[in-house]
Amino acid sequence: MTAPGRPPVLVTGATGRIGRAVVDLLTDAGVPVRALVRGTGAAVDLPGTVETVTGDLTVPDSLAPALRDVGTVFLVWTAPPGTAAAVVDRLAADPRRVVYLSAPHRTPHPFFQQPNPMAAGHAEVERLIAATGLDATIVRPGMFASNALHWWSAAVRGDGVVRWPYGTAETAPVDDRDVAAVVARTLCEDGHGGGDYVLTGPESLTQAEQVRLLGDALGRRLTFEELPPDEFRRRSPVDARPAVDMLLAAWNAATGRPAYVTPTVADLLGRPARTFRQWATDHATAFTGAPPPR
Ligand SMILES: NC(=O)c1ccc[n+]([C@@H]2O[C@H](COP(=O)([O-])OP(=O)(O)OC[C@H]3O[C@@H](n4cnc5c(N)ncnc54)[C@H](OP(=O)(O)O)[C@@H]3O)[C@@H](O)[C@H]2O)c1
Structure with a gap:
């Protein structure tokens, strides 16, 4: 269970590439973490101090236990977009901060401007978040280095x-660890509400x-x-x-x-991007x- 007194950060996608690294960074920093998982099997790999709660983004009602007493949410959306509106409504039901893992689909570089279902899905989730007035930060990494x-x-x-x-x-592959570090920073530090960060590698x-x-x-x-x-x-x-x-x-x-190369990782973390x-x-x-x- 989460330590009493300090509300946990809910990490969705906690078994995935970025979410898993975010769990580790928050845990190392002593931040209480609640991980949303779909099955108990996937949860075994998480640190022992992490509270795991079962839920599915495609079944919005299943998220109630995960959202209870949570003030900040890291949202990773790889599911079909059909339930996004209902999920965002639930996020907005209480005053919460949300950090959403998106992509640079608004960046005016041809690489990011090809119409595709993933970009459309991200745009829709962002539109829904903006419509609720949630205190949100959008993190937009380019190609992950781990794709290699x-x-x-x-x-x-x-x-x-x-x-x-x-x-x-x-391309300018961005190290997954840098993406996770920016996410962890924006989850824990004040001043990132309304932030919109395009993250790339340095070259x-x-x-x-x-x-x-x-x-x-x-x-x-x-x-x-x-x-x-x-x-x-x-x-x-x-x-x-x-x-x-x-x-x-x-x-x-x-x-x-x-x-397209941005200095955002270095600007936010105070050290060069990997x-x-x-x-x-x-x-x-x-x-x-x-x-x-x-
Ligand atoms: N790859 C890139 O180069 C790149 C670049 C920019 C942006 N992105 C964006 O990054 C995101 C993917 O991040 P990632 O690579 O860290 O993810 P990932 O490794 O693909 O993992 C996806 C995570 O989402 C969870 N998940 C999937 N469906 C779910 C559902 N219905 N309910 C609850 N959880 C669910 C998975 O849980 P299970 O373990 O249960 O499956 C897993 O933890 C995507 O939105 C993608 O568009 C990727």
């Missing part, structure tokens, strides 16, 4: 040839350069082999097609220009050995 693990680890474990489209497209890198940097971190040569976009799409699982189409459109639009090289070095072991269970 999802995208390229199979090739790295295999023959070391990354067959991938748009090798010259530039623009082509996808081929990112693969090369990953090889440097692993101490081996990785080869980037250009794959035609149609072939990439054809090889993708059918259920991943919306995300694949979003990425292909973004990389295509980004080709031939530097990625580089992709640093991310790759710190995660090198995740690319070796047995693949994680699926």
Whole structure:
């Protein structure tokens, strides 16, 4: 249970990439954390001091126990958007602060301006939050550095040839730990109400350069082999097609220009944003050995 006296921060997406890191940062800082989880199995990996409460964003009534006596909420929305209005209404039923993990869909750079269902979903949740007058902070990371693990680890474990489209497209991968650190800061520190923060890594890198940097971190040569976009799409699982189409459109639009880079991580945290090289070095072991269970 949460310590008496101080209301807990409710962390949704607590078993995911950013939410899990936010849980750790808040816990390390002595902030009481309540984690929203969908099943007890997923919760076992959370620190013992974390209160876990079951609930599902697609079943708004299930959130009542999680929201009880909570003053601040970190909202991660990867579910279908159909229940967003009912959930935001519940958040707004009591005076609460909300930090919402969105994306830079308002940023006027072609990479972020390709219409896609994920951007539309984020825009809708933001619209709903704004309409309630909730005290909200919107955090908008660009590409997560950890996408490299999802995208390229199979090739790295295999023959070391990354067959991938748009090798010259530039992005500025942001370290997940920096995203989580900004979220934790905005959850705990006054003065971020109304904040709208676009987070990127510190440098623009082509996808081929990112693969090369990953090889440097692993101490081996990785080869980037250009794959035609149609072939990439054809090889993708059918259920991943919306995300694949979003990425292909973004990389295509980004080709031939530097990625959008903001100083926001450094401005908010008072230290430089981590580089992709640093991310790759710190995660090198995740690319070796047995693949994680699926
Ligand atoms: N990847 C990128 O490069 C990138 C860039 C910018 C923005 N984003 C945004 O970041 C968000 C994803 O963050 P992430 O990568 O940290 O998430 P993630 O690793 O994909 O994890 C999703 C989390 O949401 C939980 N969840 C899913 N459906 C739920 C539901 N119906 N009710 C309650 N919880 C639910 C999952 O819980 P279970 O364990 O129960 O599944 C999990 O904890 C997305 O909104 C995405 O658009 C991503």
